[in-house]
Amino acid sequence: MIIVFSTFNGMVVSIVLVCWGIHAFCPPHNEFGSEERRKNGDMLSIWNYDGKIAFEDIIKATEDFDIRYCIGTGAYGTVYKAQLPSNRIVALKKLHKAESENPSFYKSFCNETKILTETRHRNIIRLYGFCLHNKCMFLVYEYMERGSLFYNLSIDVEAQELNWSKRINIVKGVAYGLAHMHHDCTPPIVHRDISSNNILLNSELQAFVSDFGTARLLDCHSSNQTLPAGTYGYVAPELAYTLTVTTKCDVYSFGVVVLETMMGRHPAELISSLSEPSIQNKKLKDILDLRIPLPFFRKDMQEIVLIVTLALACLSPHPKSRPSMQEIASELLVSKPPLLWHFDGISIHQLMKQKIYIIGRS
Structure with a gap:
């Protein structure tokens, strides 16, 4: 463990660097989430690589968080791109100054940090470290070169690069990440804000689940009731009349993201028409993204049919009728028999x- 001291805006701060090669570090709840510690100006930072990053490297790399390094703005803060002295490129999510003193945003920051320090999966964004201080709060992530799934679907040039094989792999990556959170973590983690904006893509267009600010750890001995969270258009319908969070809330949001990935746009219109008689005549090929050619390879056709079938099952208005993410991940891993119908006629x-296909039920 290495302690590095530095100065920021006249205040002396300490950074604690932890090597992840030994074991994962997670601060005790009463130490990490203490309101008293925040007001006193304490600071804690963790890292999972060489442990040689000084606090001033972050400030220097972004020129004190200059707007030129800004690559996005979200509900909780601004994201910056920074190249460190080691040539490693990272993404910094810095809370807005006014919001950093808001207890709810502070709680969100701590929540995201705690979950990501305890969760490791190839399709979940990697947290390198964090800075916790009453005047400076930011998270340091692995940099995702291609940005969000939403961005890539919104820009024609980017969307055209996302052929069917790549879109299928993106869907699978998100499914595997969520299945890990729901079924391999104890207690299970519910993200509560799965959307195309919170799915990030690296240079190889692999998908990573990100932004755990509103995530919730499920307690089998609790009602798991909480305040509403999520992005409009992705939130499960039952949350309009109940505050109880379950993994099936994420499943619904996943279904929306899957259709958005296949259609190239948010599926609001399609979702609203699923209960109408007109849906009887709507063909699968007619809802697919027109910016890329219809699938040519039989394997792509089979997987698109499966993926859209799964997505529609996820959108059931009845939570118990939705498949679990474990079932979805299992379906995506198994080879399917040839289609019984011509693709154009489905x-x-x-x-x-x-x-x-027959989809499992939990």
Whole structure:
């Protein structure tokens, strides 16, 4: 363990660097989340690589968080791109100054840090470190070169690069990440804000679940009731009348993201029409993103049919009727038999009735 001292705006701060090669470090809850510690100006930082990063390297790399290094702004803060002296490029999520003193944002910051220091998966964003101080709060992440899934679907040039094989792999990556959170973590983690903005892509277009500010650890001995959270258009319908959070809330949001990935746009119109008679005549090929050619390879056709079938099952208005992420991940791993219908003739109604594949139920 290395202690590095530095100065920022006249205040002396300490950075604690921890090598992840030994074991994962997680501060005790009463130490990490203490309101008294925050008001006293204490600071804690962790790292999972060489342990040689000084606090001033962060400030220097962004020229004190200059706007030129800004690559995005979210609900909780601004994201910056920084190249460190080691040539490692990282993303810094810095809380807005006014919000850093808001207890709810402070709680969100601590929540995200705690969850990401305890969670390791190839499809979950990697946390390198954090700075916790009443005047300076930021998270240091692995840098994702291609940005968000939303960005890549919104820009025609980027979307055209996302062929069907790449989109299928993106969906699988998100599914595996969520399945790990729901079924491999104890207690289970519910993200509560799965959206295309919170799915990041690296240079190889692999998907990573990110932004755990509103995530919730499920307690089997609790009602798991909480205040509403999430992004409009992705939130499960039952949260309009209940405050109880379950993994099936994430499943619904996943279904929306899957359709968005396949369609190239948010599926609000399609979702609202699923209960209408007109859905009987809507073909699968007619909802797919027109900016790329229809799938040519049989394997892509089979996987698109499966993925859209799964997505529609995720959108059931009844939470218990939705498949679990474990079931979804299992379905995506298993090779499927040839399609019984020609791809061009498959309807959304057939997929809703699951006449192509049988989807498991929890």
